[in-house]
Amino acid sequence: MNVFEALESEVRSYCRGWPAVFDRAQGSWIHDEDGRAYLDFFAGAGTLNYGHNHPVLKEALLHYLQRDGITHSLDMFSAAKxxxxxxxxxxxxxxxxxxxKVQFPGPAGTNAVEAALKLARKVTGRETVISFTNAFHGMTLGALAVTGNSMKRSGAGVPLDHHVAMPFDGFLDGRTPDFLWLESVLDDSGSGIDVPAAVIVETVQGEGGVNVASAEWLRGLSELCKRRGMLLIVDDVQMGCGRTGAFFSFEEAGIVPDIVTLSKSIGGYGLPLALTLFRPELDVWEPGEHNGTFRGPNPSFVTATAALDHFWADGTMEKQTLAKGRLVHDRLTSLQEELDAARPGLGIDVRGRGLVWGLAFDDEEIADEICSAAFDNGLLLETSGPRSEVVKLLPPLTVSAEELHRGLDILADAARSAVDRRREPVAA
Structure with a gap:
């Protein structure tokens, strides 16, 4: 550990909660260099939807490398692309x-978001972008401007302008009709808000606390954008590639965004790849107007193609993910009822879709305690939400039912211990 502490920046974060040196991984499991196995319910923050080192994807990658397939080609034509x-x-x-149309903007999700924002502004000639409370869209300046987390925003060092935040679905607990505030400020020339170029939204806010937008809310937002001449951008970086069941998380709502961003699991194997998708009539880029050195690494194309063929060609992946999601929902709901009975007033909430789930607590210290205890017992979990008050479950989509139950058992034991420590002492 001394090497990392001496040489690596203080900005490192995940390793602080998981003080182990990881060495190898396969499927739903990751092993440290001492040989201890951990069940992975983190999955590279959604980058490993198909698990670690899936044999079919690995075989395709090794074959490509062994035949000296081209690795780097900027945006030149390649057989892999x-x-x-x-x-x-x-x-x-x-x-x-x-x-x-498909654009390869750079290797990360934040690159896809930057391209989407720039394109929306170029197409419309307008600057303002509407985002939502507790949104997370990336750490580069444009993506950070439409991100809600105050800690992350404070690291920018410059003003984060040209955006306006609006309430996400459920943020006001139903006290006002959907989009009342947004419609009102758009109608009022004295509101101080310029006509927006676009709206950017996550259908499920992963980093924001596993906040799930309803299909009705998403349809309402889509219709609002059409009426007002605003482009709708869906950020599917973490929730795409089957995380919520369907390949795209917006399919359930029956909407068609103008622009979509994908990254994380689109590469299939954990290799960097990002896409910005948009309607053909929005393709107003001049050649080279938005570029970058790593626009679609060819090994990522290889594993991405293998993943599409292996997991998505026959239509079974969505059904399997939804079935596993129901298992997780049922287990978490049962745990919630048990904990509520043992210690009323903790404000426990179960949230999620597909295979992204959250167990939220009013007392934010509980989530940290649960994740720490889970790590000690061989399970990787992270927290999310503005106060890190949510235990977030993001297992690989390929996780087995047995592995799901095992991980949920560890989570349940950790939650019981954390809640038990908060029971009122019995009077003598």
């Missing part, structure tokens, strides 16, 4: 009736 574009169209876009 062609194969990915063809299969992405055939397996994902065409069956869903989605007519999107």
């Amino acid at each position: 062609r194969s990915f574009l063809e299969r992405f169209h055939e397996v994902v876009l065409h069956p869903r009736g989605l007519d999107y």
Whole structure:
């Protein structure tokens, strides 16, 4: 550990909660260099939807490297890119009736968001972008401007302008009709809010606390954007690639965004890859107007294509994910009822869709305690939410039912211990 403490920046974070040196991983398991195994309900923050080192994806990658397939090619044509574009169209876009152009903006989700924001402003000639409370869209300056977390925003060092935050679904607990505030300020020329270029939204706010937007709310937002001439950007960086069941998280709502951002698990194997998708008529870029050195690394194209063929060509992945999600929901709901009975007043809430779930507490210290105890017992969990008050579950989509039950058992034991420490002492 001394090497990391001496040489690596203080900005490191995950390693502080998981003080182990990890060495190898396979499937839903990650092992430290001492040989201890941990069940991974973190999955690279959603980058490893298909688990660690999936054998089918690994075989495709090794074959490509062993034959000296090209690794780096900027945005030149390559056989690997062609194969990915063809299969992405055939397996994902065409069956869903989605007519999107594909841009490779850079290797990370924040790059996809930056391209989306820049394109929306270029197309409309307007600057303001509407985002939502507790949103997270990335750490580069444009993406950070539409992010809600005050701690992350404070690290920018410069003003984060040209955005306005509006209440996410449920933020006001139903005390006002959906979009009342947004509609009102758009109607009032004295509101001080310029006509927006776009609205950017996550259908499920992962980093924001596993806040789930209803299908009705998303449909209302889509209709509002159409009426007001604003582009709708759905950030599917963490919730796309099957995390909520369907390949895109917005499918359940029956909406078609103008622009979509994808990253994390689109590469399949944990390799960096990001996409910005948009309607063809929005493709107003001049050649080279938005570029970068790592726009679609070819090994990522290889594993991404293998993932599409293996997991999405036959339509079974969505059904399996939804079934596993119901298992998690039932276990967490049962745990919630048990904890509420043992210690009323903790404000416990179960939230989620597909295979992203959160167990929220009014007392934010409980979530930290649960994740720490879970790590000690061989389970990786992270917290989320503005106060780190939510225990967030993000297991691989390929996790088995047995592994799910094992991880949920560890979580339940950790939660019982944390709650038990808060019981009132019995009077003598």
